[in-house]
Amino acid sequence: MANFYTDNEDIQFHFEHMDVAGLAGVMEEGFRFHDEFEFAPTDVEDALDNYRRILESLGELAAEEIAPTAEETDLVGNTLNEDGSVTRAPGIDNALKRLAQAEVMGFTLPYRFGGLNCPQLVYTMSNDIISRADASLMNIYGLQGIAETISAFASEEIKQQYLPPMASGKWTGAMVLTEPDAGSDLQAVKTRAYQDEDGNWFVHGVKRFITNGCGEVLLVLCRTEPEISDGRGLSLLVVERGEKVKVRRLENKLGIHGSPTCEIFFDNAPAKLIGERQRGLITYVMSLMNGARIGIASQAIGIGEAAYRVARDYAHSRKQFDTAIENFPAVRELLVNMSVDLQAARTLTYYSTYYVDQEYGVLREMEFGNVEDKDRRRQLKQKSRKLGRCNKMLTPMSKYYASEMSMRVSNDSMAVLGGSGYMKDYPVERNLRDSRITTIYEGTSQLQVIAAVAGVTSGTAGTFLEMRLDRDWPEDVAPLIGKIREGMDIMAECVEFIKSQPGTSYRDLHARRLVDIAVYLVVASLFCDHAAVSEKKKKVAEYWLQWRMPEIHMLKEQILSGDMAAVKEFEALAGPVPVTE
């Protein structure tokens, strides 16, 4: 039977190589849950075996039942009915039913709400698998962060009301943030939320571009403090689908056709407040968004995986000039670059998720662990701050790199297939269309770069690299480490130069270049870790550094050039705004 987990050596390599056991220990809190829930694991081995089984089972479902419907789903899309309800593509409906039966719609939720209490890392792997089968399904499957946000911040009453039906797959959710005039800049949100005399909340306004806005549980970012015009005036409320929630329009999109993108009108819809007022954007949405960014990174990886496999297969079987086209150097290089790029994005994203899990574990211990010892508390606080800084950098890096990779790989896959790839006969054109959105939603690549560059200029990237490199390396890996250190010196030189420039324009202009250097080095350090245990991965690490180091030198030259023409000579270089008669 086809299986998108067992046929994917790279995901399995990460599962076996990364410290998933450590994460299981954190999640299971000393394996205390088994007393209450008979299915909960009793020890680390038991938990690992569970994760493996869940991924294997999901891999089979993805390959056997979901992937075969992706083409039809892309063709059929969603339909907005006259009564305002949305009919999903049959493949998506069936997949959601199956995922509910498989009990994986509460992947990371606590057992007590019907969840599986898995680490984010394992959930990220599952997103990778699902997205390879049908990227647009991931937009609904991958919205489990809605439930996580409720679990983390809402009152017990709200949790009890919403989490069990979400974990069972009966209800799905949506994060309802964007408005016509509030996209990247969420501080501009206008949708109002107000209380009546009895303290009941109501939401009024229009939201746009809402993925799965036809879902049952909507987390809506609203202005509760009209007198405060920025992000501090915003709160997060939960609204249930009902008469006062109207889907007015479904967007007609380039890709991810199985994912319904809705415009919603909230007509004084009854709502409940999540957590505290005014923390909507600055705390809750930021937390939700970080999880969602990892989600999109894994979606991008799944799309890349799907596109790569088609190209690899095609290059092997397609004959031109009496030989398989995989024998031509140019095609070989395309395929190798795709494969290495894909592995780089997966490694970066999986490790980012691993550190998110670590941070979560520390926070949990601080909050619920009854840590009396002062030194231990201080230690935990320090650790959490350090991990927090790392994650603020690694998460946007992953989202940026993985989504750009997805586009590159889908694009190159089409290059390998040539004319055939441009036709609807192969899934590559769908992969290319689907990949495009990953660089846009949950924050565009340009915004991810701005978020990540702060971590590079503040020294977090350097500290992180030092931490990763601080171990004994096998003799044959040591030369690679030498190269990374050389790259780190270049990075430091670039940071220093950027910091010496007045204002922030120069930094913003060259941010992408600086982040690229940092990503190349971070990935290299992780690859070296793999190289120490796997000959195959050693070749990948060597190839990576062989080709990224010259790029790093090029980027350095560009950064140190001091050139600001794109900003200063904008009018001359971009020309005037085109006028059409």
Added chain:
Amino acid sequence: MGYNCVVCAKQVPDTKQITGDAMKEDGTVNRGALPTIFNPEDLNALEEALAIRDAHGGTVTVLTMGPPAACDLLRESLFRGADRGILITDRRAAASDTLATSYILACAVRKLEPDIVLCGRQAIDGDTAQVGPQLAEKLGFPVVTYLEQLQSLEDDVIRVKRNVGNGWEVVSCKLPVLLTVMETANTPRPRAARRMMKYKKALAPLELADADAGQLDTLKEKGLLLEAWTLDDIGAEMAWCGVDGSPTKVHRIQSVVLTGGEYHELPPTDEGVAELIGELIEEHTIG
């Protein structure tokens, strides 16, 4: 009202994974060389039973005959929603043909007093499709083979749409009944994660290295004990079991290798098509 369903299932070699050593020299299947799987159409039978339980209530018991390793099939059934798993295992049952197998299964099924017995249409190793109907005969149940759709189930009357090869037949009959289910009847549901986490620990007594009573009690208490029945437990007469109970004798096994031979082209005209059909009928390929 609820219905008690018994699903008869078989663990079979995965014939999709055939390699060079899949056959022994004597022409029989080398079971050790192939991974085993849940016979595909038995999964459809299980799904049909689970759907009956979802709609009407009742229980689903999975029954399998085989070596201790067949406990994997029972666990797999529990992952997907079955209530109970029973293994019939006994060295004296080895080498049973379809007649002996259906006799042994009948002895076990009688003990369970089911309303509905479900089997897959056929197993991918033997492809005989005999065990279901033979079992029905021994139980004295009506049999409806090739189920493609269960149309209704009310009180003690079931209505089934069955595939008869060149069309469909809708039949009604009274319970108890035995149904054989086709692959096209449904798509088996996936394993449920939490059931998998729980029932992966389910064990039959013979899987425990040195089973002590305490261990068995603990398993039973947690609902994790797979039952294992011997031929004595089901009151089977030895003369009808195993080699003694199996009249099927393999006369000769031939390895048939299909090779391409001569071909001739026919024009894409009405006459050409008519000629092609005539030739295919003559060679008994169709018709």
